Amino acid sequence: RVAKKTITRSLLYIRILEKLIESGTHIVSSKQLADMMGLSDVKIRKDISNFGKVGRPRIGYKTFELKKILEDFVLQNIVHAVLFGVGNLGSAILKYPGFHQDRIKIVAAFDKDKSKVGKKINGVSVYSVKNAVKIISKTHAEIGIIAVPEKHSQNIADVIVSSGVKGIVNFSPISISVPEKVFVRDIDLSIEFLSLMYEMRHK
């Protein structure tokens, strides 16, 4: 099992390699990658060794080849997601072109507000949350995104679980309870700010 931090770094490597390829760079050394990432040379070589025999010592890695190997390792294919709650945060997520570049595709959105149902945002149709289970069954969605107010988030988690989706990204500031086989990732923006502040005050 490759550590989660290695996956996160791999995604950063893929982004950097994309930029290098765009600027016409064919070969990159672990030292150059280390400088661009603010990591040590040893760390880079250790990470890349996870992916089998790549590159040649002292010459470096072919940018195109390394990117392909990393993509096969981390992103076998496109991730399909569904979004619940087309409010401030939900609509910012729907409008963001960066997800598509990172191979994340939102295939449907749900809301309980009748004035939002039936709209299309950035190509994604907004359905009534009442029809969620039926609509999701027609998609290949693997992740459900919770962007509804906290008092509705557990209810929405239950809807996502009953539709057979096994992964949840939860933006609401309370933790949700799900069956064992379902994976949850809580993203709490406030906690990010407050723990940064704490670090600054206690350095």
Place this chain on the structure above:
Amino acid sequence: RVAKKTITRSLLYIRILEKLIESGTHIVSSKQLADMMGLSDVKIRKDISNFGKVGRPRIGYKTFELKKILEDFVLQNIVHAVLFGVGNLGSAILKYPGFHQDRIKIVAAFDKDKSKVGKKINGVSVYSVKNAVKIISKTHAEIGIIAVPEKHSQNIADVIVSSGVKGIVNFSPISISVPEKVFVRDIDLSIEFLSLMYEMRHK
């Protein structure tokens, strides 16, 4: 130095204690807190022991007293922040009432788009980014939030640093370089989705 994870848990404890106090609960045991947090009883007791002598064995903790101690420990006072980029994500952040509840106050916002400058969103004035250093000098801002497109984020990081602010929350998907004394917290939403997906596929 108390570990960052303890701070994050403390913020979750404070939220749970707030709800308990609202529902009229005066005493809570470490076992009850453990159940509500999905953590072990031992972990809860170890965390709370960081804050000195609190509560009485076998009886539990006074909800009001424990909340006050945790707040003094983690949140000595309000965190002031300034936001750069009043686009999809930036305006969602400005409109979010949850930050204020968590004692995070956005005191000014900056954009380069003339049609946004001079507006007020949720009580926060939007200024031209050209006047950022001057405006920030009149505030007590300790954190700068970067919500501009990635090609401008390094430039904005330089503006934040030159205004004397020592903490940066960076929402753009590229890493920024700052002097040693400045703290940076990168929040990359795509990486959260992709590493969740990776975990699901390799469980």
